Amino acid sequence: MPPHFALLVNPAARGGRTLPLLEPVARRLRAGGAELTVVIGDDAADALERACAVVAERPDALVAFGGDGLVHLAVQAVAGTDVPLGIIPMGTGNDIASALGVPRGDPLAAARTVLRMRSRLVDAALVRAGDSEELFAGVVACGFDSRVNERANRLTWPPGMAKYLVALVEELRRFRPIPFRVTLDGGEVIEREAMLVAVANTRSYGAGMRVCPDASPDDGLLDVMMLDVVSKAEFLRVFPSVYRGTHAAHPAVSIRRARSVRLEAGDAVAYADGERVGPVPVTCEIRPGALRVIA
Known part of the structure; x- marks a missing residue:
């Protein structure tokens, strides 16, 4: 047939x-x-x-x-x-x-x-925010990047990726570091101010930004990247390296792995695969082999 x-x-x-x-x-x-x-x-x-x-x-x-x-x-x-x-x-x-x-x-x-x-089996992950939950296949973003997304979604011009660049510049001008509390696997707790936290099932988001360059969609784990506070000048200097994944060597960048991640922060929203999830706190949990894909 x-x-x-x-x-x-x-x-x-x-x-x-x-x-x-x-x-x-x-x-x-x-x-x-x-x-x-x-x-x-x-x-x-x-x-x-x-x-x-x-x-x-x-x-x-x-x-x-x-x-x-x-x-x-x-x-x-x-x-x-x-x-x-x-x-x-x-x-x-x-x-x-x-x-x-x-x-x-x-x-x-x-x-x-x-x-x-x-076809092959790959992981998906569940993200919960309040009473709602949904699955994601790529990356949950929270912090500077999600605020850029919020700002870009309010723009009617320019079209395409150009509006994200405009939103990035505008947000960077106003951005202040966010106090995060990140809990890994229900145990280890990381509390500090940061620019952003990304929880990744796959390596990139935002049209090729390799935020977690070694993330694998079939390892049963989430990669958690934190960018600590850096000056705006340093942020702009390092930003292009995220497209190569070499930002991971910067001293302000740390990447951990976990099966579940809880993000708490003041005045922050989360986006999953570029789609708005909602205000934090959010919890992400890996679902190994939950997705069959043709690849």
């Missing part, structure tokens, strides 16, 4: 500029022998409801046609099931796809990867 793929589409990815590529990708999948059901929600909640409904019908894969935000949504639908997640990376960052070895910048190559149906 031909494989049946549910193709979950974010029509707003890159401001809608990816939609012209949807039909060529669909043609490539059909030419490879697949049957397709295209799933498009009116909004994120509707898309998740539709994705969960189609996963309950047990397709051969749920394929996310979009960026990390859509992958994050798809993870909620497939985690803990035997339906694998395929990715056609069409977003700005595509960090989760990169971590899994999915071709970026070539949607037809990504479609060929989906057609090969070679």
Whole structure:
């Protein structure tokens, strides 16, 4: 029997500029022998409801046609099931796809990867904030980076990654260090002022920032990176090195590993896979092998 793929589409990815590529990708999948059901929600909640409904019908894969935000949504639908997640990376960052070895910048190559149906088990992680909880596949950000995200989400211009650069500059001008309390595995407690804390299942976020360069999505652990207080001049000097992962050698950077992490801080919010989770405190817990992915 031909494989049946549910193709979950974010029509707003890159401001809608990816939609012209949807039909060529669909043609490539059909030419490879697949049957397709295209799933498009009116909004994120509707898309998740539709994705969960189609996963309950047990397709051969749920394929996310979009960026990390859509992958994050798809993870909620497939985690803990035997339906694998395929990715056609069409977003700005595509960090989760990169971590899994999915071709970026070539949607037809990504479609060929989906057609090969070679899947593997990887970890997901649960993040709790107040009464809500959700899964993430990539990175939870809290501190300077999440405040940049908050600021960028309020901007209507410029488009794409440029608004994050504008938000970064504006936030850096106003930012003050945040007092954090970080609890690892319910035991060790770290209390100090810091610029940010990142809890990572995969190595990068923010379109290639390798915040935890050695994080692995299948080791059953979360990497926890803390950036201690540095001057704004030093922050700007070191910032480019995060794209190479060499920031990890800076004396203000520490990286630990744990199965669970609780973050407490004053006046801070958390983002998971670029999606807003909510104000801290938050707790992150690894879920080994909870996700089957095509990679």
